[in-house]
Amino acid sequence: MKVKVATKILEANDRIALENRRVFDHAGLFVINLMSGPGAGKTSLLERTLAGRKDLRIGVIEGDIAGSDDAERIEKFGAPVVQINTGGACHLDANMISDVLGDLPLDEIDLLFIENVGNLVCPAEFKVGEDMKVMLLSIAEGHDKPLKYPLMFQESSALVLNKTDLAPYTDVDIGKIRKDALSLNPGLKIFEVSCRTGEGIPEWIDWLRTQKKNG
Amino acid sequence: MHEASIAASLLEIVSGQCRKSGCSRIESIHLKIGRASGIMTDALIFAFDAMKEGSPAKGAVLEIEEVPVSGHCDECNNTFTTEQEYILSCPCCGGSSFRMTAGRELDVIDMEVS
Numbered sequence: 001m002k003v004k005v006a007t008k009i010l011e012a013n014d015r016i017a018l019e020n021r022r023v024f025d026h027a028g029l030f031v032i033n034l035m036s037g038p039g040a041g042k043t044s045l046l047e048r049t050l051a052g053r054k055d056l057r058i059g060v061i062e063g064d065i066a067g068s069d070d071a072e073r074i075e076k077f078g079a080p081v082v083q084i085n086t087g088g089a090c091h092l093d094a095n096m097i098s099d100v101l102g103d104l105p106l107d108e109i110d111l112l113f114i115e116n117v118g119n120l121v122c123p124a125e126f127k128v129g130e131d132m133k134v135m136l137l138s139i140a141e142g143h144d145k146p147l148k149y150p151l152m153f154q155e156s157s158a159l160v161l162n163k164t165d166l167a168p169y170t171d172v173d174i175g176k177i178r179k180d181a182l183s184l185n186p187g188l189k190i191f192e193v194s195c196r197t198g199e200g201i202p203e204w205i206d207w208l209r210t211q212k213k214n215g
Numbered sequence: 216m217h218e219a220s221i222a223a224s225l226l227e228i229v230s231g232q233c234r235k236s237g238c239s240r241i242e243s244i245h246l247k248i249g250r251a252s253g254i255m256t257d258a259l260i261f262a263f264d265a266m267k268e269g270s271p272a273k274g275a276v277l278e279i280e281e282v283p284v285s286g287h288c289d290e291c292n293n294t295f296t297t298e299q300e301y302i303l304s305c306p307c308c309g310g311s312s313f314r315m316t317a318g319r320e321l322d323v324i325d326m327e328v329s
Contacts, residue, residue, distance in 0.1 A: 003236050005323040009224050009246075090217055122217040125253060150301040151253050183303040186311045 013126055016094035020101065020129025027106035030212045031114065033128055035152060036136035038118030041162040043070045044195035045136060045204075046113055050077035052205045056212070059109035061100060063092040063117045070115065080104050091122035094129055111212050120145070124152040132211065138163040143173045146180035153181050158189040160204065165194040218254060221321065222262035226270055228323055233271045238328035241275040249282045249320035250300050256281070275326070284318030 008014070024031050036042050043062075050058060059080040062070040071083035082100045084092065097114065104112070114130060116123040124133070135156040137145055140163055146153045153159065159181055161174065174192070181188055189207070193200030225244075233241050248254055256279050267273050285296040291308035294316075305313045 001236075001238065001328055002325055003232060003238070003328050004325045005229065005232050005244075006325070007228050007232075007323045009221055009228065009321045009323060012224055012227070089220070093220070121253065125217065147301075147303075151251070154301075180303070183311060184301070 013094045016098050017127035017129040020094055020097050023101055029109055029112050031112045031130045033114045033130035033133045035116045035123040037120040040136045040138040041195050042115050042136055043073055048195050048201045050079050057110045059104050059112045061114045063115055090119050091126050092116050092128055093126045097128045120149040120152055124155045132157045134158045136160045136162055139172045140166050140170055143176040146184055150184050153184045160191045160193055162193055162195055164192045165197050218258040219262040222259055222266055226266055229272055229326055230270050233328050239271055240329050241272040242327040243276050243278055244326040245278045245324040247280050247282050247320045247322045247324055249318040251284050251318040252321050282317055282320045286313045286315045288313040
């Protein structure tokens, strides 16, 4: 006997993501799912963002396979932070986020960053309830990345190119990263920053403020 | 890379649907997987076969229909289907004002139960 199923395999995750989203909307929160490969500088970008946040109230959920190093770095800035250890999983999913929502003072935050597990592949597939996906790529990773990992570039609303201070020491073609990323996603907003020197960070934070207002 | 979690969700969906229809065994499952979904079908089958023991799907085979990438270009107003996994420009006019209309599917269509 044939039985109709007609279900998206990720439907259960999407449903929980939608519930998370409702909780965020109710609290008036703008939520960014921050994704990159390992070592691109997600936590460094958050540190810079927290240092320049002024009146912007920011909270952070840290996702890592193991350890609490990142949460400790965020805590130093006096921001509410929760660490999730995925215990091996290559990405955060909606259920992991749902489990920790009670540990954050959602009503006292304007902007919540969910720092995903360092991985250029899987995090792009799983909604966690975010308003927007933002990806980070350090230029030292090479200009071939947009065409090698197209999904993440397609799913993101903004791309932050980090470690621009290393440009003189590499052969990377930043123009090619921009061109290929925009081919994959014509609406992509691109920032060039150096978390080491602080260059480009004010533009990034200004943009975050406008997103929060729009959201 | 996360085919195992996809396989676990799939197993949950089909086992639930099988029980709901009052049956105990799933013979085959028909899936549609888009070529741009990022899922490797071999890895999905491997993970599913490893997990299905002890479930109503223990004897089930996955029948996977690959869906090619299709799109529509607003610039030249053409609808196209391509053999490529990802498209960087409209295959008709070379412009960038295209939308993908298919190719990201990860859907369970139906299944044969007894």
